[in-house]
Amino acid sequence: xxxxxxxxxxxxxxxxxxxxxxxxxxxxxxxxxxxxxxxxxxxxxxxxxxxxxxxxxxxxxxxxxxxxxxxxxxxxxxxxxxxxxxxxxxxxxxxxxxxxxxxxxxxxxxxxxxxxxxxxxxxxxxxxxxxxxxxxxxxxxxxxxxxxxxxxxxxxxxxxxxxxxxxxxxxxxxxxxxxxxxxxxxxxxxxxxxxxxxxxxxxxxxxxxx
Amino acid sequence: xxxxxxxxxxxxxxxxxxxxxxxxxxxxxxxxxxxxxxxxxxxxxxxxxxxxxxxxxxxxxxxxxxxxxxxxxxxxxxxxxxxxxxxxxxxxxxxxxxxxxxxxxxxxxxxxxxxxxxxxxxxxxxxxxxxxxxxxxxxxxxxxxxxxxxxxxxxxxxxxxxxxxxxxxxxxxxxxxxxxxxxxxxxxxxxxxxxxxxxxxxxxxxxxxx
DNA sequence: GTACATTTAGACCAAATGTACTAAATTTTT
DNA sequence: AAAAATTTAGTACATTTGGTCTAAATGTAC
Numbered sequence: 001x002x003x004x005x006x007x008x009x010x011x012x013x014x015x016x017x018x019x020x021x022x023x024x025x026x027x028x029x030x031x032x033x034x035x036x037x038x039x040x041x042x043x044x045x046x047x048x049x050x051x052x053x054x055x056x057x058x059x060x061x062x063x064x065x066x067x068x069x070x071x072x073x074x075x076x077x078x079x080x081x082x083x084x085x086x087x088x089x090x091x092x093x094x095x096x097x098x099x100x101x102x103x104x105x106x107x108x109x110x111x112x113x114x115x116x117x118x119x120x121x122x123x124x125x126x127x128x129x130x131x132x133x134x135x136x137x138x139x140x141x142x143x144x145x146x147x148x149x150x151x152x153x154x155x156x157x158x159x160x161x162x163x164x165x166x167x168x169x170x171x172x173x174x175x176x177x178x179x180x181x182x183x184x185x186x187x188x189x190x191x192x193x194x195x196x197x198x199x200x201x202x203x204x205x206x207x208x209x210x
Numbered sequence: 211x212x213x214x215x216x217x218x219x220x221x222x223x224x225x226x227x228x229x230x231x232x233x234x235x236x237x238x239x240x241x242x243x244x245x246x247x248x249x250x251x252x253x254x255x256x257x258x259x260x261x262x263x264x265x266x267x268x269x270x271x272x273x274x275x276x277x278x279x280x281x282x283x284x285x286x287x288x289x290x291x292x293x294x295x296x297x298x299x300x301x302x303x304x305x306x307x308x309x310x311x312x313x314x315x316x317x318x319x320x321x322x323x324x325x326x327x328x329x330x331x332x333x334x335x336x337x338x339x340x341x342x343x344x345x346x347x348x349x350x351x352x353x354x355x356x357x358x359x360x361x362x363x364x365x366x367x368x369x370x371x372x373x374x375x376x377x378x379x380x381x382x383x384x385x386x387x388x389x390x391x392x393x394x395x396x397x398x399x400x401x402x403x404x405x406x407x408x409x410x411x412x413x414x415x416x417x418x419x420x
Numbered sequence: 421g422t423a424c425a426t427t428t429a430g431a432c433c434a435a436a437t438g439t440a441c442t443a444a445a446t447t448t449t450t
Numbered sequence: 451a452a453a454a455a456t457t458t459a460g461t462a463c464a465t466t467t468g469g470t471c472t473a474a475a476t477g478t479a480c
Contacts (some may be wrong), residue, residue, distance in 0.1 A: 004427080020315055022232040025467060036429045041469075043427090098311050101373050105230055111377070118378070142399070142407070143416045149396040155378075157363065160370035163311050167321070168328070168365075186359040189352070190400035197352070206353045214457080235437060246459045251439080253457090 005043050007033055009057065012050050016095035021051065022102055048107045051096075055110060058093045059117070065089060075132055076199040079188075083181050090162065091177060097162040118155065125151045137196035138188070154187060182206075215253050217243055219267065222260050226305035231261065232312055258317045261306075265320060268303045269327070275299060285342055286409040289398075293391050300372065301387060307372040328365065335361045347406035348398070364397060392416075 011033045015024045026047055030040040044050040065085050072078035090097060104111040129147055132138035141147055161180045169176045185204050192200055201207060221243045225234045236257055240247035254260045275295050282288035300307060314321040339357055342348035351357050371390045379386045395414050402410055411418045 020312065022312060023315075027467070037468095038430075038470090039428045046468080101308050101376055102230065102232060102312065104377055105233075115378070141419060143411070143418050145416065146396070146399070149393055152393055153367065153397065156370055156374045157366055159374060159377075160366055163373075164366045164369060166311055167314055167369075168325070183359055183362055186356070187363065189356070201353070206355065237437065247438095248440095248460075249458045256438085 004035065004039070008035075008040060008043055009050070009053060013054055013093065013095070016051075016054075016099075017093075021047075021095055021099040026050075048110075051103060051107065052110060054093060055096065055113075058089070058096065061089055062086065074199060074203070075128075075135060075137060076196065077203045079128065080181070080185060080203055083184055084177075087161075087177055087181055087184075091173070094162045094166075097159060098166055100159060100163070121158075122151055122155065125154055132188075132192075132196065136193055137199065138191050139193055150187070150191070154184075157184060157187065214245065214249070218245075218250055218253055219260070219263060223264055223303065223305070226261075226264075226309075227303075231257075231305055231309040236260075258320075261313060261317065262320060264303060265306065265323075268299070268306065271299055272296065284409060284413070285338075285345060285347060286406065287413045289338065290391070290395060290413055293394055294387075297371075297387055297391055297394075301383070304372045304376075307369060308376055310369060310373070331368075332361055332365065335364055342398075342402075342406065346403055347409065348401050349403055360397070360401070364394075367394060367397065 008029065012024070012029050015029055015032055019028075024047075026040055026044075027037045029050075030037045033040075044053070066082070069078075069082055069085065072081060096103065104114065126147075129138060129150070133140055161183070165176050165180060169179070182204060185200070189197065189200055218239065222234070222239050225239055225242055229238075234257075236250055236254075237247045239260075240250040243250075254263070276292075279288075279292055279295065282291060306313065314324065336357075339348060339360070343350055371393070375386050375390060379389070392414060395410070399407065399410055407418065410416075
């Protein structure tokens, strides 16, 4: 029965999302699945191992989605669609971002790995920005390091929007998600050219004031 | 001896900062201070009570500082100075921001209180922006709700820059702090007018490219 | 059907934690 | 100095947790 392993991953994810990593023990997970505690340990020796597997799961799904995303002709729309999809996926594994610092403290290997992934992500945004500039949708830098700063701020937003939502937004999932995607997009707005802003208003659904 | 109570608060703060709230028990705090754990419990019945006291402490200090801050003639410089001071204070109680979501989950009262403080903070930023616009340092809104979004993004940055720094920046405290203050200020940059940008370059220490 | 490997459950242990209770020590008040 | 209040320490207990060990159950290959 390979099914047990999958049930554990699924159950653990749900418990983590609902109660937070720190408040969930291997015993609680086992109890919620109505299997013995030692059975769970047979499949995953520690909580960290479980978290690592879930992280791999998340990365795998994210990778697949990025490949599947058909190329939008318009870059602004493409960015929007990418984020809509990506944010939804992340939400499914939201315990990971809510307890990010806790997890990183407990698991040195995961921390290192996370830093590696981040450098990739950072480069992706760098390229995205260069493309936007190349297509005349975004203005160039106004001072040295301006876009390096922008990317760092994007990083903070990406890492913690879910944590923030947990504290401030108790509404329904769909609405919250949509709001934060818009919030993400709004980071770019003031750097866009007239042409870029036109696209922004068209696709993001906020009307310009003139 | 009232001193014990203060020593406990100080010691708890340091342990929380170093190891994270979830990994620090009342017993550990007592041991680090070389007092009996029942002695500690005599002063603070639970960990939550301890955290609430530390939160009050933080609010009190922040309030005093805000009053003390002499009025800068220049608003941009004033904002910079306020943030330099505020960020440093927050850093001293950084466990609070690093384990924000964990604490909010454990302590419903503190969560509500935090939400109240946030509405005040939000209003402050709203006024700050209005003043900047009034002085011709910042442009008006380009679409309805643009600055409401800006304020929410500022909120996320303010709440989680320390958490982010803990993951990505292992450097020395002073340098990290300075970097994140600059990062904070850079949020405003693209909304500034020519006049505002001039002040920005003057005070923040980055040179414009023309 | 038998032998083997995999999976599951139950019992047990040591460490840590919150909590309660009692008594001693110290400070403050009278 | 005596009495009262506050502060501190010691002990003990129930719970939870991660972890180990053994044995039963289940599936698989021959």
